[in-house]
Amino acid sequence: MPAPVPTPAHPHPDAEGLPIGIIGLGAMGHGMASSLRRAGYRVHVCDVRLEAAQAFAAGGGVACATPSELAAHCEVIVSVVVNAAQTEAVLFGEHGAAAAMRPGSVFVMCSTVDPNWSIALEARLAALGVLYLDAPISGGAAKAASGQMTMMTAGHPEAYAKVGDALDAMAAKVYRLGDQAGNGSKVKIINQLLAGVHIAAAAEAMALGLREGVDAAALYEVITHSAGNSWMFENRMAHVLAADYTPLSAVDIFVKDLGLVLDTARATKFPLPLSATAHQMFMQASTAGFGREDDSAVIKIFPGITLPQAEPKP
Incomplete structure (x- = not known):
């Protein structure tokens, strides 16, 4: 039986004006980027496998060679890498995103990490003027691809306001679990x-x-x-x-x-x-x-x- 084709999302009125970056095009990240693209967002993507980013962009979007290049174009960055060490590299490693992120932009962290590390990351980014959402995900690749996964989020109201409806474009269930980082990861x-x-x-x-x-x-x-x-x-x-x-x-x-x-x-x-x-x-x-x-x-x-x-x- 062929896999069901995801229903096209109704474009959000702000989608065309909000460039969003996805870092990490594994099974979950690729599906999330696809959901955002269906919803009408201008999606920039980055992966350690440049060919994966280029293949995604061939269907609509922009491939970036490094996290810093992506950050220079995006007000919202969604990181979908494996763990805290990879998130650290995405932000603060060579060609990391943090130095290129503008004050008031948002970093959405979707990895499974130590909650205390996530709490500390919020403070580190706040010192740079960057907003943060602690936002681990669940549901598997198929639900990510169809926009039906679950997000367990926590962060300041300003971060939610900046992200707008992008979270709802990626997930069927977006749980808001607190106004500061930690509870999402817990x-x-x-x-x-x-x-x-x-x-x-x-x-x-x-x-x-x-x-x-x-x-x-x-x-x-x-x-x-x-x-x-x-x-x-x-x-x-x-x-x-x-x-x-x-x-x-x-x-x-x-x-x-x-x-x-x-x-x-x-x-x-x-x-x-x-x-x-x-x-x-x-x-x-x-x-x-x-x-x-x-x-x-x-x-x-x-x-x-x-x-x-x-x-x-x-």
Whole structure:
């Protein structure tokens, strides 16, 4: 069945006058840039792979070679990179955006990071006269491409006013969680706590079924129609059944994200026993060589099971 074509967005009246930059054209960033373009915004894009930016711009938009070049043209910059280290490089590295951003412009940070780092970043940018939105995202590549993802945002009202309706062009749900940075990142890592624990539990359940000789497809059918189901079981165990570990979200993402969860809790001596166990499972999978595979590959740590194999190609 062909993938649904996103409904064209109704152009916002201010869209043509507001140049927006997207830095990072991975699965999520590319979809977000496409949503903004459909809504009528003038989209500038930048990626470490210049060819990716050029390919996007061929359909409408402007490719920029560096974050500083993009910042010179845009009043709003949306950063969709992997982590805090990459965000740091985007802003303050060689050819970084921060030095080229004009006072009153807005930096929207969409990575999953330590909430305290995000709070500190708001203060660093404020010293440069730059507004900041703490705005992690969730939903996956398909929802990003169709403008249906979720954004967990926090920041000063002036930042929201400057961004206007651009957030709504990128996401179906834009949650405003506070008037200063921090709560967006805190809610995101709590979401990642649940996501990681659910994937680990789903893998454990499927592994037990395989060990006990239950047909994997039958087990999947029963669980997905029973009270024990979860969104992660239904989504990720389908990858296991298909023997397809193409990394839509990799094992190492949860090594990082559950590490952030545990670091945050450790600072206030708050116990998270399930998160700690799930983190160790993803660590074990990464150490075993599966770090760049889909996070469902955490099932590969269980001994004495035979995983489903891909159907041979005709």
